[in-house]
Amino acid sequence: MTAEEIPYGNHERLGAVILPAGWNDVTRQVRLVVRVKALEGDEGGSDLSYENDWPLWFYAPAAGEVPGADESIGQGSPTRASTLASTTSPMSAVVQTEDVEEALRRAGDGETVLLTPDLKQLHSDVALGFTTVFWNTAWTRNQAPHTLGITHDPHHPLFDHFPSAGHTDRQWWHLLHGAKPLVLDALPEDLQPLVQPIDTWFSARRLGCLIEARMGAGHLVVCTLNLDPVQDQQVTPPAASVAAFRRSLIGYLASDSFNPTTELTPRAVRALLATV
Numbered sequence: 001m002t003a004e005e006i007p008y009g010n011h012e013r014l015g016a017v018i019l020p021a022g023w024n025d026v027t028r029q030v031r032l033v034v035r036v037k038a039l040e041g042d043e044g045g046s047d048l049s050y051e052n053d054w055p056l057w058f059y060a061p062a063a064g065e066v067p068g069a070d071e072s073i074g075q076g077s078p079t080r081a082s083t084l085a086s087t088t089s090p091m092s093a094v095v096q097t098e099d100v101e102e103a104l105r106r107a108g109d110g111e112t113v114l115l116t117p118d119l120k121q122l123h124s125d126v127a128l129g130f131t132t133v134f135w136n137t138a139w140t141r142n143q144a145p146h147t148l149g150i151t152h153d154p155h156h157p158l159f160d161h162f163p164s165a166g167h168t169d170r171q172w173w174h175l176l177h178g179a180k181p182l183v184l185d186a187l188p189e190d191l192q193p194l195v196q197p198i199d200t201w202f203s204a205r206r207l208g209c210l211i212e213a214r215m216g217a218g219h220l221v222v223c224t225l226n227l228d229p230v231q232d233q234q235v236t237p238p239a240a241s242v243a244a245f246r247r248s249l250i251g252y253l254a255s256d257s258f259n260p261t262t263e264l265t266p267r268a269v270r271a272l273l274a275t276v
Contacts, residue, residue, distance in 0.1 A: 108216030
């Protein structure tokens with residue numbers, strides 16, 4: 001940008017940030033860094049500079065994706081499928097449903113099933129928040145939220161098309177707002193949630209918002225993140241971050257990298273989702 005004197009205030013336009021054509025064809029996270037050099041004669045001398053930076057996320061649109069298109073993933077229940085739909089090919093390899101019994105049956109028969117329970121019908125004693133516990137839950141009489149953000153492996157193939165640093169950041173806002181964590185304490189210890197909320201240290205329960213497992217001849221994935229912010233939060237247009245996460249999730253489930261090793265029984269899943 002052209003060097004010029006910047007007056008005090010918050011309404012000064014310094015110029016435009018210009019990106020090369022096609023630069024946002026790839027989903028990526030970048031930092032916008034602004035560095036300002038002091039004027040001659042300022043206290044501290046002209047060698048003094050000030051710097052600030054902001055994280056930015058760019059989400060590449062899926063070819064042919066139409067938000068709100070009326071089509072389902074695979075042949076599962078059409079409920080809520082309109083906002084989970086895309087014309088991209090991996091979708092046909094994954095069945096999506098919010099019906100627990102349908103998910104258990106089809107996974108047992110050998111299909112890959114994404115179970116997305118109706119979050120409004122899913123009870124959880126753990127209040128998940130984008131922000132962390134205020135002070136501590138013991139001194140605030142268990143005031144919500146009860147969690148300390150999320151943790152996950154940023155190098156896991158699930159995040160190939162959803163850049164993330166392994167912890168809560170701004171692109172998780174819509175996904176976490178209204179999400180319901182599952183308490184996994186009764187499940188096998190080797191089951192590692194792909195997205196794990198961190199519980200208050202007074203309870204230290206093993207939580208998960210996205211788990212994967214083998215079931216019978218197939219595979220079952222349970223997701224209690226908010227994949228439908230349009231319906232649940234009146235967000236218009238659909239959040240780009242949610243669409244990007246959804247594509248990255250479906251792409252992972254349809255890929256060779258998807259190979260869960262922990263096995264769950266229908267009984268264990270029913271108990272996990274007993275209040276659905």
